Amino acid sequence: MTSGARxxxxxxxxxxxxxxxxxxxxxxxxxxxxxxxxxxxxxxLQILDERGSLDQKTLGALAAVDRSTLTxxxxxxxxxxxxxxxxxxxxRRRQLIALTPAGRERTALGREQAQxxxxxxxxxxxxxxxxxxxxxxxxxxxxxxxx
Amino acid sequence: MTSGARxxxxxxxxxxxxxxxxxxxxxxxxxxxxxxxxxxxxxxLQILDERGSLDQKTLGALAAVDRSTLTxxxxxxxxxxxxxxxxxxxxRRRQLIALTPAGRERTALGREQAQxxxxxxxxxxxxxxxxxxxxxxxxxxxxxxxx
DNA sequence: TATTGTTATACTCTATAACTATA
DNA sequence: TATAGTTATAGAGTATAACAATA
Numbered sequence: 001m002t003s004g005a006r007x008x009x010x011x012x013x014x015x016x017x018x019x020x021x022x023x024x025x026x027x028x029x030x031x032x033x034x035x036x037x038x039x040x041x042x043x044x045l046q047i048l049d050e051r052g053s054l055d056q057k058t059l060g061a062l063a064a065v066d067r068s069t070l071t072x073x074x075x076x077x078x079x080x081x082x083x084x085x086x087x088x089x090x091x092r093r094r095q096l097i098a099l100t101p102a103g104r105e106r107t108a109l110g111r112e113q114a115q116x117x118x119x120x121x122x123x124x125x126x127x128x129x130x131x132x133x134x135x136x137x138x139x140x141x142x143x144x145x146x147x
Numbered sequence: 148m149t150s151g152a153r154x155x156x157x158x159x160x161x162x163x164x165x166x167x168x169x170x171x172x173x174x175x176x177x178x179x180x181x182x183x184x185x186x187x188x189x190x191x192l193q194i195l196d197e198r199g200s201l202d203q204k205t206l207g208a209l210a211a212v213d214r215s216t217l218t219x220x221x222x223x224x225x226x227x228x229x230x231x232x233x234x235x236x237x238x239r240r241r242q243l244i245a246l247t248p249a250g251r252e253r254t255a256l257g258r259e260q261a262q263x264x265x266x267x268x269x270x271x272x273x274x275x276x277x278x279x280x281x282x283x284x285x286x287x288x289x290x291x292x293x294x
Numbered sequence: 295t296a297t298t299g300t301t302a303t304a305c306t307c308t309a310t311a312a313c314t315a316t317a
Numbered sequence: 318t319a320t321a322g323t324t325a326t327a328g329a330g331t332a333t334a335a336c337a338a339t340a
Contacts, residue, residue: 014193014265015268015281015284016170016174016189017186017187017211018281019166019169019170021211022166022285022287022288023163023166023167024211024291025292026162026166027163028291030163038328039163039167040330041329042164043161056298057297057298064167064168064171065330066330067300068299068331069331069332071300076329091339091340092338092340093297093298093338093340094298094339114162114163117162118162124287124290125286125287129283132279132283133280133283133287136272136280136283137168137169138168140168140268140271140280143271144168144169144172187306204320204321204322212307212308213307213308213309214321214322215308215310215324216306216308216309218322218323218324219306219307220307223305223306239315240316241321
């Protein structure tokens with residue numbers, strides 16, 4: 001395989017492919033521990049846990065999930081008893097999404113599972129480089145919103 | 148693309164979510180330019196262009212695509228006239244995959260399109276931090292193989 | 295008219311398991 | 318028996334467009 005970090009047009013340096021490979025590694029570690037929650041599902045649960053009840057538009061924006069993807073995603077979480085969906089009486093177009101007690105428990109467990117994955121990465125890269133990676137990924141993600 | 152509420156960094160600990168958000172940004176940039184090739188499709192074309200004809204097992208390993216995913220992926224590329232599939236006469240269990248002339252052209256174009264995305268990222272992060280990100284992602288991706 | 299969310303539709307990725315053909 | 322690839326199947330993410338209900 002190639003070495004050297006500068007972009008030179010070869011496959012190993014294609015950002016989309018690298019992100020995909022890194023995601024495969026992290027998702028495998030996460031799924032090994034979480035079992036039954038996908039990353040966007042867990043993101044939704046975590047946001048609800050941190051912020052309380054939210055309408056779908058806000059929730060989707062925070063979790064980076066399209067509204068047409070969010071509907072079936074929430075349907076699955078509702079079916080599993082992790083969240084509830086109720087019409088907002090103040091604006092009947094809105095659906096207010098909230099965690100159930102079971103959802104709160106599952107989120108707490110998920111947080112521990114996420115930290116195990118985080119620890120695995122920290123062992124691999126070291127704490128400073130993990131912090132750097134986190135920062136760079138967030139900048140990239142934020143830039144996507146303005147694109 | 149989602150819009151509205153802004154990401155405020157509350158999900159710092161979730162690497163899977165960060166990778167997903169960064170991928171959304173990069174994939175959006177890539178897809179804007181490439182139009183009709185997904186990242187794994189382009190990875191396959193690029194590998195074939197660099198290494199010549201390959202059997203599916205080798206190709207799938209290099210592109211990080213499962214064999215059951217690779218079959219329909221290749222079917223689509225064959226249908227579009229970008230690659231060919233031929234039984235290896237020396238081992239008739241194997242299928243040798245090769246680029247067509249049209250596939251070579253599309254790959255060359257894709258390389259230019261990938262560089263445009265790369266330039267966008269470099270403008271965002273600067274060359275040194277892009278190099279760092281590339282290095283960290285490759286380490287993560289490599290670790291996934293051994294997991 | 296604009297907004298919120300749902301539904302229909304379509305495509306692709308992802309993976310497990312069973313199967314075929316070949317070695 | 319083992320290997321390479323296909324097929325069946327299932328589940329989820331992704332997004333566009335049309336739509337209903339509400340504001």
